[in-house]
Amino acid sequence: MTVLGFAFKLFLLMDLFKEAMPRQKHAPTLLHFQKALDLTGNGLLLQDKEGQPLYINQALSTIFGSSQEEIIAEGLKRLFPEESLKKFKKNILPETLRFGIKKDEIEGINSQGEHFPLSISTMCVEENDDKNVGFVTLCRDMSEEIEFRRRRLHSDKLAAVGEMLAEVAHELNNPLTSVVGFSELLLRKRVSPDIKRLLRRISSEAIRTSKIVRNLLSVVRSHQPEKMEVGINGVIQNVLELKTRQLHIDNIRLVRRLSEDKTLPMVLGDYQQLLEVFLNVINNAHQAISSDRGKGTLTIETSSKKDSVVIRISDTGPGIPESVIGKLFQPFFTTKSDGSGLGLNISKKIIQEHGGDITVENGRQRGCTFTISLPIAQESVSIIEAPSEPLALSPQSFDIMVLDDEEVILDLHYHLLTQLGHKPHLFRSVQEALPALKGQTFDLILSDVKMPRMNGRKFYTHLKKHHPEMTQKIIFVTGDTLNKTSHLFFKKHHLNVLYKPFILKQLEEIIHRTLENDINLNDNSSENESESTTYE
Numbered sequence: 321m322t323v324l325g326f327a328f329k330l331f332l333l334m335d336l337f338k339e340a341m342p343r344q345k346h347a348p349t350l351l352h353f354q355k356a357l358d359l360t361g362n363g364l365l366l367q368d369k370e371g372q373p374l375y376i377n378q379a380l381s382t383i384f385g386s387s388q389e390e391i392i393a394e395g396l397k398r399l400f401p402e403e404s405l406k407k408f409k410k411n412i413l414p415e416t417l418r419f420g421i422k423k424d425e426i427e428g429i430n431s432q433g434e435h436f437p438l439s440i441s442t443m444c445v446e447e448n449d450d451k452n453v454g455f456v457t458l459c460r461d462m463s464e465e466i467e468f469r470r471r472r473l474h475s476d477k478l479a480a481v482g483e484m485l486a487e488v489a490h491e492l493n494n495p496l497t498s499v500v501g502f503s504e505l506l507l508r509k510r511v512s513p514d515i516k517r518l519l520r521r522i523s524s525e526a527i528r529t530s531k532i533v534r535n536l537l538s539v540v541r542s543h544q545p546e547k548m549e550v551g552i553n554g555v556i557q558n559v560l561e562l563k564t565r566q567l568h569i570d571n572i573r574l575v576r577r578l579s580e581d582k583t584l585p586m587v588l589g590d591y592q593q594l595l596e597v598f599l600n601v602i603n604n605a606h607q608a609i610s611s612d613r614g615k616g617t618l619t620i621e622t623s624s625k626k627d628s629v630v631i632r633i634s635d636t637g638p639g640i641p642e643s644v645i646g647k648l649f650q651p652f653f654t655t656k657s658d659g660s661g662l663g664l665n666i667s668k669k670i671i672q673e674h675g676g677d678i679t680v681e682n683g684r685q686r687g688c689t690f691t692i693s694l695p696i697a698q699e700s701v702s703i704i705e706a707p708s709e710p711l712a713l714s715p716q717s718f719d720i721m722v723l724d725d726e727e728v729i730l731d732l733h734y735h736l737l738t739q740l741g742h743k744p745h746l747f748r749s750v751q752e753a754l755p756a757l758k759g760q761t762f763d764l765i766l767s768d769v770k771m772p773r774m775n776g777r778k779f780y781t782h783l784k785k786h787h788p789e790m791t792q793k794i795i796f797v798t799g800d801t802l803n804k805t806s807h808l809f810f811k812k813h814h815l816n817v818l819y820k821p822f823i824l825k826q827l828e829e830i831i832h833r834t835l836e837n838d839i840n841l842n843d844n845s846s847e848n849e850s851e852s853t854t855y856e
């Protein structure tokens with residue numbers, strides 16, 4: 321039964337019980353009913369036939385912030401602002417009389433004079449001869465629900481934008497791979513030092529862009545947390561790569577006081593989740609400074625204590641009023657018109673889940689400092705750096721099948737593999753490649769994952785059935801670093817993966833590794849600049 325039905329029945333029953341009371345030994349009194357009505361969560365207002373309040377329950381008094389006596393004394397104008405009062409008298413009560421019940425949404429007014437949304441249901445109270453003797457109105461404060469709906473809409477919109485962003489970021493990877501690859505090929509030609517300098521510029525800018533794309537992907541894609549040894553300086557540098565330009569444009573000076581990599585211990589954590597935390601806190605600092613004086617300083621400091629790594633992020637913004645400092649990590653607490661109020665709440669959950677803590681304190685004069693501490697990883701696994709010099713060229717020339725639906729990527733593979741002394745055989749689809757596999761022997765396959773009709777995963781399943789010897793000799797090349805399905809697939813089958821965009825050195829290394837079957841267990845660290853990974 322709805323609350324409305326319950327209250328209505330209760331109200332009618334009061335009359336019956338009143339009659340029954342003298343005959344019953346332990347009959348409920350009016351006080352019992354009053355208490356029962358007070359216990360219901362919805363506001364209840366009993367009115368006479370002119371609409372004047374006769375009785376209100378405790379919930380109604382809480383909703384409107386006035387005592388029961390005050391409301392009864394002041395009448396309906398205490399509950400509704402002028403417009404709503406007019407609507408209530410001229411529209412809602414007459415329609416209740418006509419139809420017996422009327423539901424509507426209307427504005428209420430509290431004791432502070434603030435307007436708020438109310439959902440009301442008004443019913444007629446009739447005597448036995450159907451004569452109307454009054455009204456019962458049930459009121460529900462809709463502020464929270466409307467706020468919740470607004471936030472749902474906001475987060476739905478964010479999710480949709482995130483999806484779109486992920487698609488765009490993914491699509492950018494292919495052209496970036498070409499820019500990185502072709503500029504590298506040109507760098508290996510005999511060109512003047514001036515041209516070399518310009519080519520290096522192109523190459524390093526493309527690599528920087530690709531890192532931004534990778535960071536964007538990691539922020540917008542939700543994923544299963546996966547803990548590994550993470551260097552906090554690296555995570556912060558990645559966040560700053562996303563932010564540096566915008567901070568500069570907004571006149572914010574960035575001060576990095578990062579402890580030396582060698583001395584800063586690793587933490588055991590999920591790289592992307594930690595990235596999200598730092599991005600949230602840095603974004604807040606950025607917004608705080610911008611909304612205040614339009615310029616300021618953001619300082620990021622890393623250090624280590626006995627058993628933890630400590631990150632301090634300080635800004636010279638307005639600081640946090642003492643009255644709200646305790647609410648900062650609560651869900652939906654925001655002072656921004658376009659904020660979701662979830663940034664810090666999510667960040668706190670992530671940090672606590674990592675066994676750490678996040679706190680905030682106001683600066684002595686201005687701004688505030690967020691301090692994040694994370695426990696140091698127990699066992700330190702050494703990170704293998706990508707070789708700085710190209711590996712020695714394989715003395716042999718291998719026949720390599722290359723599968724990609726994008727012409728420009730095929731062209732790039734052709735040039736890169738030729739440069740490494742191999743013989744590339746190019747195919748635009750799995751369908752085109754399958755007959756070739758029957759008639760010819762390949763030493764290695766380099767395959768894209770996302771291809772029309774038959775994708776890389778289906779291709780692998782086909783290989784397993786018809787050419788099992790090739791399943792050890794396949795390298796998947798993908799731009800979608802965070803695709804969960806692919807990630808699980810690579811992991812399940814222990815596959816070698818090369819992430820776009822890559823540099824020649826990485827291609828060389830993964831070919832060498834796959835052909836030698838020299839799988840390096842430590843190579844899948846996200847701290848390693850190399851984008852090639854063996855899923856173990």
Ligand SMILES: Nc1ncnc2c1ncn2[C@@H]1O[C@H](COP(=O)(O)OP(=O)(O)OP(=O)(O)O)[C@@H](O)[C@H]1O
Pocket residue numbers: 600604605608635637638639640648653654655656658659660661662663664665688
């Ligand atoms: N560096 C800061 N300086 C001043 N106030 C801050 C700072 N960081 C956070 N706050 C306050 O804490 C509130 C909650 O922050 P939180 O990141 O959880 O949500 P938000 O920034 O409002 O929204 P969203 O992160 O979804 O954009 C902010 O609205 C702001 O009032």
Ligand SMILES: [Mg+2]
Pocket residue numbers: 600603604659663664
């Ligand atoms: Mg925020």
